[in-house]
Amino acid sequence: MTSATIEHAVHRVISNMRANLGQDLTIDDMARTAMFSKFHFTRIFRDVTGTSPGRFLSALRIQEAKRLLVQTQFSVADISSLVGYSSVGTFSSRFKACVGVSPSVYRELEGFATGIDQEPWPDSPTSPAGVSGITLWGHVTLPEGRAPGPCYVGLFPTQVPQGRPVRCSVLEGPGPFELRNVPVGTWYLLVHSVPYGQEHLVSGAAGDEDSDTVSVGRHGPLTVRAETVPLPVSVALRPLEVFDPPVLMALLDLRTGTLASATG
Structure with missing residues (x-):
């Protein structure tokens, strides 16, 4: 099997994801679109994109939610449904974890952040990462x-x-x-x-x-x-290529032309 054949199959699946962000897409659905077994599909998708099909789909959904928050007047509840979430609470929690701010704050800031917080890592020998x-x-x-x-x-x-x-x-x-x-x-x-x-x-x-x-x-x-x-x-x-996961975190607002601190 050629790399071109594999990439074409993954591209087909990603296009289908984009067209059906509000639908309940399973790994079985994606594997059928790619015309591979579920196990083989999951492996080749990760090889091409660097992440799993489920994580890639989730990233596309949050990316579309970011666009809708800035470019439309749809409510957060409507946007949640449009990108495939049945619970507004789950959507809001997931959005904040990925983007760094809540959907309402992201809309208020027009898609940017006033600072980029870094993950705190305690300096302890018992911590996961010192x-x-x-x-x-x-x-x-x-x-x-x-x-x-x-x-x-x-x-x-x-x-x-x-x-x-x-x-x-x-x-x-x-x-x-x-x-x-x-x-x-x-x-x-x-x-x-x-x-x-x-x-x-x-x-x-x-x-x-x-x-x-x-x-x-x-x-x-x-x-x-x-x-x-x-x-x-x-x-x-x-x-940027179609196989690259979208940028989810809210990035620093540099539209004023002044380079501000990256940390909040």
Whole structure:
């Protein structure tokens, strides 16, 4: 089986997800769309996208909810139903966990955040991840022909940029970065960027008319061990693709042209 055949099957499933966000899509439904066994489908979907079909579908639903909150006057209850949630409470809790703010606050802030909170990690030998005191250095590069802009650099436990990053930074443009006091553990470094003056597109989803404007990059898994200095990381940005999970966390409002602190 060729990689093109596999990618076409996954692309077909993602298109079906987008067209039926309000429906109850099961793994069996998705596997039938892909024309693979459920076990094989789940494996190839993760290989192509970096996450499970269920998590990808959930991310698409929250992404659509973000769009509806900013671009329509639908109530939170209506939006909850439109993106496949039967309970407004469950939707609101899930939205806040992924985006960082409640649906009503996200609408009030027009889709941005006044700060980006980092996940607190207690410095305790009994904690799941102890603070290592290690700094991760790296460099973000942008291919020739793509316009530069602010870069959001975040360290996450999964390949979906949602919730609080364990560490983050906002750069004025492609170039060097450092993340201090990185916790011990295994993380993914995710970067998102848009040209100056188009910051409102920073959480655009692949398939949107403006999606080609958004640049993304990733590195990982990256394992941080106590008393071991990780090698510098290089992240090359590229256009957002349909296989990339959407950016769920509310990103810092840079529309004023002033680079504010990334932490709240």
